[in-house]
Amino acid sequence: MFTHLWAYLRERKKFWLLPIIAAFVVFGGLLLVSPTNPYSPFIYTFF
Amino acid sequence: MASYLLGISCYYHDSAAVLLEDGIVVGAVQEERFTRKKHDASFPARSISYLLRERGVTLREVRAVVYYEKPFLTFERLIETHLEASPFGLRSFLASMPTWMKEKLFLERLLKRELAQLGAGPVPELKFSEHHLSHASSAFFPSPFADAAVLCADGVGEWATTSAWRGQGADLTPLWEIHFPHSLGLFYSTLTAYLGFKVNSGEYKVMGLAPYGKPRFADRMLENLLQLNSDGSFALNLRYFAFTKELQMFSPALEDLFGRRARRPEELLEPFHMDVAASLQLVLERALIPLARELRRQTSATRLCLAGGVALNCVANSKLLLESGFEDLWIQPSAGDAGGALGAALAYYHLAEKGERRVCHGDAQKGSYLGPSFKAVEIESFLRKNNVPFQKLTQEDMLSETSRYLDEGKIIGWFQGRMEFGPRALGHRSILADARGAELQKTLNLKIKFRESFRPFAPVVLAEDAPEIFEFDRPSPYMLFVAAVRPELRVPLAPADRTKFGIDQLNVVRSTYPAITHVDYSARLQTVSRDRNPILAQLLEVYRQRTQSSVLVNTSFNVRGEPIVCTPEDAYRCFRRTEIDVLVLENFIVTKESLPPSNQSEDWRSEFELD
């Protein structure tokens, strides 16, 4: 997905989106951990 | 030799799948018909399985699967819209982001997984078509025109809400677009929501409500809501629309503008609402016609193709035919997102693979009869298994019996051939009835559709007879145009009736075909000819021999809130739940009187959400 994202930014020439997408990735990574994933309790305990 | 292409649409509204064999559409079907959930947007697993099974192929023979939209571009639109709206719009942000971050950004992976789970062979390559390209392609490539202009208008795709194209042979070139948030589809939907109807299903009802009212708010709308620019483009005044920020379509300012709060769904309709509907319809036309005229000026094309949800507005289509300056118009019957599946596959075939195009006289949509059909043995086996008393006839006898029942004023559940692709029933999954009966509109509404009584029914008529009954000079095979009943067939109103307004107008007989004549004498016309629909044409011919008329009421075979029936079982269930008198499944006839009394509960109505 990340190769796509980079190619997308280059194609659309919207590099200003990069900071916000990076922030998304960081925060999103937390969300992507589905509660049914067995390792999720460790993620949740940090927040 | 992989000679197939599969087009799919899903995850937004109306998922569907379409199969092309060497560039020709051989099957197309909407997932809702299988899952029995209206507007089902989930992955069209059952549709794809059906298409492959029907053709006797697996995914190995499919070169590519083409998805009808570009999700990253849609995501871009969402982000920018939220950036624009911030720091407001948190709720909308919270509602949409999780789905995006968990699923839609990973669409490629998700689709491949779903395709793999079908167990139908190795997953082919995945391709992506732009949303409006899918619409434009579904409008142009199946049309009977070698050269045409194409106009698409809908809610929104990625960024484009309106787009214009030039189609020549197997080529389709973009010209211009209008971007979100300026959208005719969202404009119409917002007012639909204000009038208390459900968005994406209520627009058609609002169109049916409009003739009851007077467009006294049109100027107010044009001054405040929708600005028409001098070059033919338009813009929405975002002060009145909330869909960019919130989960609501309109802002409180809209309610202030009309001086009345929005109507709640089950509230009674009043003249005010009818006038808003009439104004809305007029304003839509006032926006569409300049766009079409601009397109005519730019391209000098003499023919126009239409697609996108707005193209389902058949009243506007007829106005376009009269006033846009184009000589002829072709509209994709499945003009909404489901048709995007068809367009995506065709776009890939012609534009990426440079597939040749053979322009068909008539069109290449095959009457839009592209779904499942059922053989006599299957139907007979179903009827026997359920102990349903039936008569098995020859086709000739079936036609004769059916026309007799129709003449007697009976209501027929008519199930023939391949199911239609698109929102309208076109005579393969239809409820048919005599259009001459004065009480029929009320009866059909109350006893079959259990729905609001203001909505008119649509006529089906033999193409050769149409010009004598309606003011329309060309075929309308897909019920995408309205036409007025000829003046000589109209019944003058008594002085007392003239003062009636609103729903009371409904029961006034105003033509020799009261069931299909709207209060403004218009009808959503479907013309039938032997080359497109042999079986219905034959029925109408036999009926005409009996009654000297080939006009019937054609309404979709389903109960309110349910998708159109697909299988004989669906048809039988609808037959049992309503007061349809006779069920005709291919050459099998089942009459209500022959059935034992129903022991089913009446609670089916709670099973389907009222739309």
Add this chain to the structure above:
Amino acid sequence: MSLSWIRFRNRHLLTINFSLAAALVLYGIRRDFAWHLLLVVWLLLALRFERMAKFQQLLLVRVGRINSTLILTLFYFLFFAPYGLLYRCFFRKPAFQQRASTFEEKRKIGSFDRPF
């Protein structure tokens, strides 16, 4: 990966991890093991009874949802909204601005190979 591990993972791993994490949190809050006996009871119940494990999962889904909302809200106001100011000053889409015409030229279709 052996079948028995997969079965174990699906049925028990979440329970064990949950108890471990809860133990850490509890210790972090209380600085003692006073309540850990309750946790042991919970752990045993969840290991023994599937219904308990399911309830635990539902609880985590709930927590997850509240968590997501909190995280996204923080993200929205701390990063997104300020960035919105930047957006509106420098990168704003013409469609959101007042213009005499809303036509946007489009001359070519993108590639079919990518989702953008």
